[in-house]
Amino acid sequence: MFCGLALLGCMAQAQERKLKKAETKFSDFAYAPAIQSYEDLVADGYTQEQIFKNLGNANYYNAKYVEASKWYGRLFELNEADIDPEYMYRYAQTLKSLEKYDASDRWMHRFKEAKANDQRAVQFSKNSDYLERIEANSGRYEIRNLGLNSKVSDFAPSFHGRDLIFSTARDSGLISKNIHKWNNASFLNLYKATQDGQGNFITVDKLSRKLNKKTHESSTAFTKDGTTMYFTRNNSNNGKFLRDGEGVSRLKIYRATLVDGEWENIEELPFNDDSYSVAHPALSPDERQLYFASDMPGTIGESDLFVVDIHADGSFGTPRNLGPKINTEARETFPFATDSGILYFSSDGHPGLGGLDIFAFDLKENGLGRVVNVGRPVNSEEDDFTYIVDEATQKGFFASNRAGGQGGDDIYGFTETRPLDLKCHTLIAGTVKDGETGELLAHAAVKVYDNKSNVVSTSETDANGAFAMEGDCKEGNYKVVASKSDYDDGEKAFATVNAKDATGIEVVLAKTVKSAPIGTDLVTYLNIEPIYFDFDKYFIREDAKISIERVLAYLREFPEVKVEVRSHTDSRANDAYNMQLSANRAKATADYLIAQGIDKNRISFEGFGETQLTNNCSNGVPCTKEQHQMNRRSEFIVVEN
Structure with a gap:
């Protein structure tokens, strides 16, 4: 028993001497012999954190990145929680030598979380597409x-x-x-x-x-x-x-x-x-x-x-x-x-x-x-x-x-065989969205202008309404102008200082109200609530006036447009009575437009009685009050534009 303990003690002392000898070589920058000494210790079963660190570093400083990657990997298998972030960076670098770029990027993200202000983390964040950029410069x-x-x-x-x-x-x-x-x-x-x-x-x-x-x-x-x-x-x-x-x-x-x-x-x-x-x-x-x-x-x-x-x-x-x-x-x-x-x-x-x-x-x-x-x-x-x-x-x-x-x-x-583009560029990125719905707008044209109205860069939003383009590095005021069919142009100003990127720019577009084609009902075109009437009445209701205000605004915006007011009734009462009632409704609607300043020569009107029902509530068909209400309405049909 005593001999066995003594033998174990001697073996432990021998291993400690080996470890101390390896550490001395490493401290003296004798990396090549240090690598051999540390590898011998690992072969003997040693798995200390410092051994893996030094093995990784000795190989790293000797540009043996594949070997360094192996030992840094062993280091993080042993302990991930308390390792200096510098080892994350070196591990990410060595993984590139194995062409494991996805794994390298994952460790770079962890490094960035640990050292967000480190220039290497900043450069990685600004150049997340670095492989594509390198590829663009390759083959020269x-x-x-x-x-x-x-x-x-x-x-x-x-x-x-x-x-x-x-x-x-x-x-x-x-x-x-x-x-x-x-x-x-x-x-x-x-x-x-x-x-x-x-x-x-x-x-x-x-x-x-x-x-x-x-x-x-x-x-x-x-x-x-x-x-x-x-x-x-x-x-x-x-x-x-x-x-x-x-x-x-x-x-x-x-x-x-x-x-x-x-x-x-x-x-x-x-x-x-x-x-x-x-x-x-x-x-x-x-x-x-x-x-x-x-x-x-x-x-x-x-x-x-x-x-x-x-x-x-x-x-x-x-x-x-x-x-x-x-x-x-x-x-x-x-x-x-x-x-x-x-x-x-x-x-x-x-x-x-x-x-x-x-x-x-x-x-x-x-x-x-x-x-x-x-x-x-x-x-x-x-x-x-x-x-x-x-x-x-x-x-x-x-x-x-x-x-x-x-x-x-x-x-x-x-x-x-081909020159390298070294012109200074900044990243200009953001989104274009619908001002009313917040919907991100795909395929919107985007241009950047300097303060002299010169076009600096052009692009187009992708399927997610996002744009990214290169600007120049000159300090000054710029604006992003976005345009898309059926929308008014929108713009957003920004400034470039110290060649910093401009990101997170949001350009909001308002839908363009265009002159409607002949035959169009402005109620539908302007997406407004229909102009309804009470049963057997032809005065303009208060709720109807809200919708008519949109029609008035449209007629003021497009002064060449002429409309015909067409009014209708439900199927109750006889046909002749309903024809006269609809004529009264049409005239009341037209008079209201004229009273609000619209030239009477732009407004005509006609009643259609119960001849153009919107549902099947014709004579003798039982319907609810709500269903009959759908037919008591006025329309604004464009007859000239």
Whole structure:
């Protein structure tokens, strides 16, 4: 008995040591070995919440989204109630890599309920049709895998004249100190690929040892004259890693100049810091600004895009966050600015297909532009990033870890065959309804006008009376005008401020009263109560006057209309008497109209006695008082319009 308890105790201590060892690896960002240690613990029966969190995160940060999805799923099977909403978001993202978009959207709805003000939740709410929008932008590229790729990671291409500079892990990883434990891959170095006259890459060479140290180097940007280079490197001292208090070697941007064919004067930029990362430089078209990614103070998410001014003397201004239009609480990274002022970047915070997607934003829109997913096939369910393009040729490059590549990340070449619509649009949405009945009106024409009466957008309501269309982002006053046959036009004013959408607009239409066709009885046409008379009487009753007011209003609205008043009796009394009684009723009705201001030349009248009964209550047929009442009436028949 004692031996058995001792053995169990030893086993428990061994498992605890394994757990502590795995947690140490994870805390040291040694994700690759941490994954193996945690998986061993799960195989031994451990099902702790923290194990599933760390397994999910370690795979997520290594872009192994299918594996991450499995562990996040196990996490939520274990406990749904008290998990940080950030795991909901990551789980939703990883489900996209499995193309389970419906399931991903369900988790995004739960994430939105938990964090309604999160920019990612806001973007999801505003773009619930994101898959349709991505599809509309898809099919604009022809892509190809490049022969320069290796069996490991190759990414971060940049233009340097006719050469392509890129980052790669292809150096030998046989020496343990050259292996990065984040992903068990060699450290990254910068290489140059040279093209022939047909655009084929014929040679691949490592750049200067002055640039490539025993650290990661990646993400380069060059001035147009090719003499100044910005690049990313781990924080280092004499080529060796420097780590912060948390054991992390942060990323920094360095600048170098080309002197007699060699890269010299390597210096780190002044806004770098040992406590946060600054990485992935990109120059503005005029080379007076530098875009980059960072998690410096003032960052909204895991990493944001910033811009800093480059002064004429080579010094720098103060970095500025590009703001919540572009940045979310997730990752925005790898910027690239074209000559026309289009900023391309990668993000897993804006609605996409899974992992990092590539997005575009028109910097010329002065902050009113929209972030647009560039679509398939450049974007996929995996990570797609480091996009660059030559707008003169519409040719460019990007990197992806999608299936079918030669290594972990591959560089792909592309030709853009159709431009991307980046014009800023706002959503204008609402309903059109009948003002009297409240019925939602289908197939009503809808137009949006600006304050100069210019048509901004047109649409039509659907079967449910709803409309949705795109407006422009200019601030000002607008109006929605709806029209439909048999209705007067209706309108609703609204204003656009800060490019915000205008939704919930309700346009109410009133039915148009049109001139009735010849032969029409206005009682029926105007849907009013009939003009009834008391038995054996021909005076106008008070209740009848209410209906006649509608007839009067109609005759005033259509002054060309002439009517004949036709009056009737029931079958009681003899035929001759009833004929005279109906004539008196017709004249009394006509006189009432004339007394209310209607020209007597527009009114004629005639009595029909009991010759036009509305029911079968003829002579000798027993009927109730109510049935006889139906026949004692006046009609207003249109004879000219």
